[in-house]
Amino acid sequence: MNIVVVDDEERIRLGLCKLIEQAGEEYRIIGAFGSGQELLDQLDHLNPDFVLTDIKMPQMTGLQLIAKVKKLGKNIKFAVLSGFNDFEFARESLRQGAEDYLLKPVNLDELIRLLAKVNSKVKQERSRSRLESGDLISLLLYADEKQLPSYVVEDVCGTLDQLPLFLHHYAVLLLTTSPELDEVRLERFMADWLRERMIITGEGGRRIILIAIHDSDHAETVRELAVILLQRMPAFTRAKVGFSSIFRGSSWLTNAYSEAFSAYQHAWYNTEPRWCSGAVSRVAPVDHLLRLTHIVGKELLPALQMNDFALAQTAFDSWLQEAAAQRICWKELQEACFGIRALIAEELKKRSVQLAYGQVNMPIDPEASENWEAFAQSMRTGMEEISALLGSARSDNRAIDKVKSYIQQHFTEELELQRLADIVYLTPSYLSKLFKTETGETITDYMISVRIEAAKQLLRQEQGLKTYMVGERVGYADPAYFTKVFKKMTGLTPKEYRDKVR
Known part of the structure; x- marks a missing residue:
């Protein structure tokens, strides 16, 4: 839970920070301010879960601070510090939505009790909010656009735009890890990022991370965040990240996701254990796609027909190298692999070779493989099995x-x-x-x-x-x-x- 302390007396302010740090590792001090205005000036960058404020301060009281924050639409929990003579003020703070009040001098046990109470509420609300928001985001990303009425899209976007995450700029990160890391662990890697974020599990088990981008951030902030996330993972973890450019408003969410997905596919080709790629155009030039078709039609298939399996394997390796060099998108790769498999099936049919179920494993779905290297190896193995079958058919003919x-x-x-x-x-x-x-x-x-x-x-x-x-x-x-x-x-x-x- 991210906590801010506001008190005009430095001694009390620093003392409270020390007590909170002693209360447990899950409580993090992200700011300590001498006045309510100082907090308001930094509020958008901090996004605290809980503010502990003195009730009596010059220029702006704790009650006024609570009222101003509520007016901004921020979902932040408050508790107030009060003296024995400030009971009426404390009671008024409860009416304004404060969770509780603490009497000065603050007792550690009372502070721990308050923190536990507030933390429990924050976790429940966060979980409920994420479930609801996650469902709405999944609806936008994965529902068939043609079957989703425009008024439904408008309602969903209207609801999402009320979330702090969509009030400002944001980017989308698409992540896979092997072994898989759960959401709690991922959150721990991002615990010190003082920005709104949300993690959703998408198709294929990929993690969709939506993260706020501040006005003070620079052009490389999204890439830096992706790199930091990869660096914080355990040494044995393999991971790929694709990230989008910066957007604003939930109506652009599908575009952001599409960019991140395209970038992720580009990262998928990289042989490094961990890699991230950003949003750039991934459309393969027509001549390169024609080159792939040429290799199949003019080199691979004739070699198979002549029973020159060594030449066929060489041609197939050339095809794989060309596909990897161009990093063609999954859709184009899948279509190309399907075409190869169809041609081979026809050749097997001509030779009356009957395949048993699962006898040859030549994948056509890139998404089923962790990375390009694994996919290409499966393709090579499949081609070797097919060559063996064709060779066996030739032996049978002899x-x-x-x-x-x-x-x-x-x-x-x-x-x-x-x-x-x-x-x-x-x-x-x-x-x-x-x-x-x-x-x-x-x-x-x-x-x-x-x-x-x-x-x-x-x-x-x-x-x-x-x-x-x-x-x-x-x-x-x-x-x-x-x-x-x-x-x-x-x-x-x-x-x-x-x-x-x-």
Whole structure:
């Protein structure tokens, strides 16, 4: 809780500050003033939660100070210091909204009791206010603009503009950390920032930090705050921050968030464990996007089609390097990755490669990865898995070709499935399934077609051979079975076929 002490007597003022510091670490003295006017002059920069003021002071009494602060619309808690003869003044201060009063000389136990009481109220109100304000801010940021009526937007902005944060300038910081840091810990890192702020958990677990920017701040204040926040995190924490430029009024909040989100995506590409980026234009030039398309169409895909997987990996690495160099936004990156995956899927389909669920992990959503390095590595792994699948498909094709060639050379023999499987070092069941998948017919059907083609050739060229002898030469010892199979395949008996082609 941020506390200010106001008393015209320096001895009492300094003594109160020491007592408050002794009361506990959660109580922070952010200002000590000799008059109410001095506090009013600094009020916008301090934003205290609680003011402990003397009730009787020259020029401006404690009661007058309370009234002026209330008139400014500030939600600040007050307590007054009074002597034994000031009871009426103390009672009037309670009517004006003061939390309590303390009698001089101040007792430490009484002070601790008062601080605990006020701190409890401040925490409750802050929590309630953040929940309500956070919901309204989330509504502005994430609701579909087309479905959100304009009068709702106006009402939400009207409510938010009453908050101290939106009365002046502000900026948006978008933060992710790994491991994740909770809101309480983040608040601790910003405890000495004497400015209004709010932390909201946004999409993807990212922390949205809205922070007030004072008139006395300079152009690099937002960047400095982002850097300080990163520096205060534990040594093992990895973090990325994107920050917006400076805005005023809640109606500009979506613009501020959009800038911060764009800047965050830019920081996401950086390989440093902690990095922050500010709001600048992130639109990739058309020629650079065309370069990415060219690499895919003219280098990557042809290499895959030629089964040159080393060249394909080189082309893919070039694509990744180009994407990283341009730091294209997530939307463009996602579309590009989707295009690559679609082309690869088509190539796999052409080769009749069936993918089991989860067999290949090639991500297309950058948001799912902590940073570019992790995303790119997942993409590389996916490409390696795809190359292995295509290579396996090529090996399978070679196995089928070898079996076909063997059948063509030995079709007159009795060929058992085990014998064929041994030739290509596969199990009979796998070979049978693979052959059917690759050719669309069974091994038995293929063997029959080879035998019948050979029989047709003999019937055309060897007119002196009896039909049963033709059957024997192509592997059918039973003439009746040969005639039956031949007619099934050609629609004619061997004799009818010979007469037809004679």
